[in-house]
Amino acid sequence: MNRCKDIESHQNPITKYVCEERWKQHALSRVWRHVVPATIPWKHYNKKIEFSVVSYNILSQLLLENNKYLYRGISNSYLKSDRFQLIIKELESYDADIVCIQEFDHQNREIFASHFGPKGFDNIYQRKPHIPYQEKDDGCFMMYRKEKFKLIKDASLGLFKSSEGLLDKPNCAQIALFECSDGSQLCVANTHLLYNPRRGDIKLAQLSLILHHIQQTVNPLQQCGGVPVVFCGDFNTCPSAPLYNLMKYGKLQYSEFTPDKISGQKGFKKLHKVAPGLWNDKEMGFHEHGLVKRDENELAQCRETYRSLSQGSSLLAQSFRDLECSKCSDLYPYKQGSISHNINFRSAYDHIDSDGKTKEVTTYIQNDARTVDYIWYSNHDNTPQNCAHGHSCDPHCSSSVLTLKSKRRLLTKPELFNMGRLPNAILGSDHQALHASFTMHSEPVPNSSGRN
Numbered sequence: 001m002n003r004c005k006d007i008e009s010h011q012n013p014i015t016k017y018v019c020e021e022r023w024k025q026h027a028l029s030r031v032w033r034h035v036v037p038a039t040i041p042w043k044h045y046n047k048k049i050e051f052s053v054v055s056y057n058i059l060s061q062l063l064l065e066n067n068k069y070l071y072r073g074i075s076n077s078y079l080k081s082d083r084f085q086l087i088i089k090e091l092e093s094y095d096a097d098i099v100c101i102q103e104f105d106h107q108n109r110e111i112f113a114s115h116f117g118p119k120g121f122d123n124i125y126q127r128k129p130h131i132p133y134q135e136k137d138d139g140c141f142m143m144y145r146k147e148k149f150k151l152i153k154d155a156s157l158g159l160f161k162s163s164e165g166l167l168d169k170p171n172c173a174q175i176a177l178f179e180c181s182d183g184s185q186l187c188v189a190n191t192h193l194l195y196n197p198r199r200g201d202i203k204l205a206q207l208s209l210i211l212h213h214i215q216q217t218v219n220p221l222q223q224c225g226g227v228p229v230v231f232c233g234d235f236n237t238c239p240s241a242p243l244y245n246l247m248k249y250g251k252l253q254y255s256e257f258t259p260d261k262i263s264g265q266k267g268f269k270k271l272h273k274v275a276p277g278l279w280n281d282k283e284m285g286f287h288e289h290g291l292v293k294r295d296e297n298e299l300a301q302c303r304e305t306y307r308s309l310s311q312g313s314s315l316l317a318q319s320f321r322d323l324e325c326s327k328c329s330d331l332y333p334y335k336q337g338s339i340s341h342n343i344n345f346r347s348a349y350d351h352i353d354s355d356g357k358t359k360e361v362t363t364y365i366q367n368d369a370r371t372v373d374y375i376w377y378s379n380h381d382n383t384p385q386n387c388a389h390g391h392s393c394d395p396h397c398s399s400s401v402l403t404l405k406s407k408r409r410l411l412t413k414p415e416l417f418n419m420g421r422l423p424n425a426i427l428g429s430d431h432q433a434l435h436a437s438f439t440m441h442s443e444p445v446p447n448s449s450g451r452n
Helices: 014-029 061-066 082-095 106-119 200-218 242-249 261-262 294-309 313-322 415-418
Strands: 032-034 046-055 097-105 121-127 138-145 149-154 172-180 185-192 229-234 346-347 361-365 369-370 373-378 401-408 433-444
Touching: 046 082, 046 185, 046 229, 046 373, 061 097, 082 106, 097 106, 097 185, 097 229, 106 121, 106 138, 121 149, 121 172, 138 149, 138 172, 138 185, 172 200, 185 200, 200 229, 200 242, 200 261, 242 261, 242 346, 361 415, 369 415, 373 401, 373 433
Parallel strands: 046 097, 185 229
Antiparallel strands: 032 401, 046 433, 097 138, 121 138, 149 172, 172 185, 229 373, 346 373, 361 369, 401 433
């Protein structure tokens, strides 16, 4: 059967019908799954904005050409560069407000800009760093709907620091700060971490550097609240792996794991555990534990808080230490070989289909189907444990609140197996696109605590 580059262009009615039916079947399978709406009983808001975000690794053409062995048995017609027309068609059908793409070849920027520009989108692009013998032709690409978002800061970065340190790979990340149409702000990040399953230590260093820059962008003094964050990308890590848990729980004792176990992709023999002191602070520009440089006035305030607690109940002081407050990390010792951040992330996907048994997957290569792509979002929590100062954030905090509204269902491994190996006549990449819808509440009503 001929490739379904464009259904409308097919003159053969049988071919056109088959392509249309395949697209319908795919669209019906990827239905929206609505989530239980988050309750915000302690604060009322004047404004809200709704938007959706897509994260998609579209498979760099150069990487495909250099790794053809991964796609043996797949028709060459599905591996040509015109497969990007399928991807454009798919993205059009999603009609998202923000699109984060990984493995985006720089020569495709004009194609995407000319197609989506007239539809009201602007874009930013971060190409992977140029490193001798590691030349990359792709990077991260972000499109956003100008009617809803205005770019006020592009803090994108290359993740290469030194050929002798951990950050010696040509990966990159995008960090964009937007002003929304209602006047609130939103930070969107996009990355593609190193693939190598043996080098979870490098992925950990890359992710830590990105988290540091996100925190510097949205909340440089680590005050309560801050700007909501959506963090998309191909993290090359599996659910429940240590790297995943760092995102979800905000801390990781990495010295307990060998490098291959950190991302959970595969297990290798004869690997030693990662030693404490994962990186050189001067190379990274920050310390492991805090991820953000400190302000002296703020430190003085934290010291005073700690002293007053210590002079009272020893149990209270111990509880304060147990919070592992990232603002006061200099006041008590952290365990060596650990790292933490202060953004309360939650995954938009549960990684399990609606039947509660079948695993969701985001990529399917050589009959190996697994989840490595994610949409993370900052989930505001007003409990004292999630406040850097140990108090309830009402009414001290005035940040916006980001809630997940719905997510587009991912196909399971059996469904992808029945569809055929990727890329194919339906999907132009070896990854699935993730698609989540959010509501952001902003501008809290003063003195609204306790209202129903």
